[in-house]
Amino acid sequence: xxxVSTHTLKRPPVTTQQSASLPxxxxxxxxxxxxxxxxxxxxxEGTSFRVIDSFSRVVRLGEGIQSNxxxxxxxxxxxxxxxxxxxxxxxxxxxxxxxAVTTEACRRSENSQDLLDRxxxxxxxxxxxxxxxEEARLALSGCAAILDPKTPYAVAFDIGGGSTEIIWLKLLxxxxxxxxxxxIVQVIDCASLPFGVVTLSEVYGTRxxxxxxxxDLREKVAGEVHRFSLKNNIQSPIKKGQVQMxxxxxxxxxxxxxHLKLPKYDRRYIDGLFLKLPDIHQVCESLLAMTHLExxxxxxxxxxxxxxxxxxxAILEGICDVWKLPHLRVADRGxxxxxxxxxxxxx
Numbered sequence: 001x002x003x004v005s006t007h008t009l010k011r012p013p014v015t016t017q018q019s020a021s022l023p024x025x026x027x028x029x030x031x032x033x034x035x036x037x038x039x040x041x042x043x044x045e046g047t048s049f050r051v052i053d054s055f056s057r058v059v060r061l062g063e064g065i066q067s068n069x070x071x072x073x074x075x076x077x078x079x080x081x082x083x084x085x086x087x088x089x090x091x092x093x094x095x096x097x098x099x100a101v102t103t104e105a106c107r108r109s110e111n112s113q114d115l116l117d118r119x120x121x122x123x124x125x126x127x128x129x130x131x132x133x134e135e136a137r138l139a140l141s142g143c144a145a146i147l148d149p150k151t152p153y154a155v156a157f158d159i160g161g162g163s164t165e166i167i168w169l170k171l172l173x174x175x176x177x178x179x180x181x182x183x184i185v186q187v188i189d190c191a192s193l194p195f196g197v198v199t200l201s202e203v204y205g206t207r208x209x210x211x212x213x214x215x216d217l218r219e220k221v222a223g224e225v226h227r228f229s230l231k232n233n234i235q236s237p238i239k240k241g242q243v244q245m246x247x248x249x250x251x252x253x254x255x256x257x258x259h260l261k262l263p264k265y266d267r268r269y270i271d272g273l274f275l276k277l278p279d280i281h282q283v284c285e286s287l288l289a290m291t292h293l294e295x296x297x298x299x300x301x302x303x304x305x306x307x308x309x310x311x312x313x314a315i316l317e318g319i320c321d322v323w324k325l326p327h328l329r330v331a332d333r334g335x336x337x338x339x340x341x342x343x344x345x346x347x
Contacts, residue, residue: 025347026052026093029339030086030100032127034062034161034198035250035308037082040336041093044347049340053089057082058304061115062105062162062198071109080118087123097346099339100127103135104162104196132192136165138338140185143246143331146272147171149183151244153237155323158334159249159312161198166191166225166319168232189232193224197251197311204311214288214314221318229322238325245323248331250305251312255283256330257300264299271332277320280328284313 028041038056042049059079064072106112106129119125139158147154156167167190171183237243256270259279295306
């Protein structure tokens with residue numbers, strides 16, 4: 001497990017394409033993950049922003065990377081097709097400031113520069129390969145608004161396609177000149193766990209519905225989280241009721257939608273939702289009992305994620321097995337929102 005400790009998590013210089021100092025500037029964020037390519041376009045409104053356009057597509061950039069540490073030609077083409085849609089939306093909305101980042105798949109692959117060069121040359125999109133620490137910082141920045149400032153500590157996680165980031169943090173009171181309901185967060189420690197829904201799906205494939213394999217992975221995740229928890233003595237403040245938990249990822253938002261029995265996914269009902277841990281385990285159990293076809297036909301899952309969601313639930317249950325808190329706060333936000341918050345400070 002690769003763990004990084006820090007007392008403060010400082011924001012690096014933002015990479016932009018144009019100046020956004022003009023009134024009415026439009027900002028955008030691209031998060032190119034191991035599973036999906038996602039875009040948000042927003043208009044600044046005071047100390048926050050309003051999303052005016054968005055895009056998300058499952059591209060499986062990390063497909064095949066587990067076996068040879070290389071991005072596959074088909075995955076690169078799918079990703080470039082998705083980035084072309086992003087470019088069209090950027091032009092349509094007259095975006096003046098943008099940051100595009102990519103994470104675990106490009107960190108691991110030996111030929112990620114091929115993708116980055118083509119995105120720059122063919123589409124004019126400069127993409128940064130960010131570190132796990134920067135990924136955690138951005139995800140945390142995007143999720144800070146749903147944390148309770150009255151609870152002094154938090155554990156947060158982001159289940160990705162190629163890895164899972166876990167963060168241990170302290171909440172500090174906001175000074176009077178900041179957004180009063182959004183706490184200042186101080187990262188005490190974070191870790192990047194080698195468990196991602198895409199890479200695991202390649203290792204286990206259809207065998208993952210076997211309960212023994214599912215249980216084994218769940219225990220492996222719990223073991224890594226337990227070591228991280230021991231290192232930081234997290235159980236002590238948990239016993240004192242001083243810790244909250246927040247999660248962001250397609251896995252946890254899907255669990256939330258299924259728990260609410262939504263006819264189709266609707267972010268308005270999910271972002272900020274409180275889920276009790278027994279309810280999480282119940283939904284995970286029901287997903288494991290479904291056939292691949294049943295998961296594919298679920299409007300809250302779909303065929304693109306039918307074989308990935310079980311990998312995510314095993315990771316999620318492993319985390320919850322260690323951090324047995326009363327509930328988990330769901331965040332339908334993350335890296336993209338963190339980028340937008342950074343860009344706001346640059347205006």
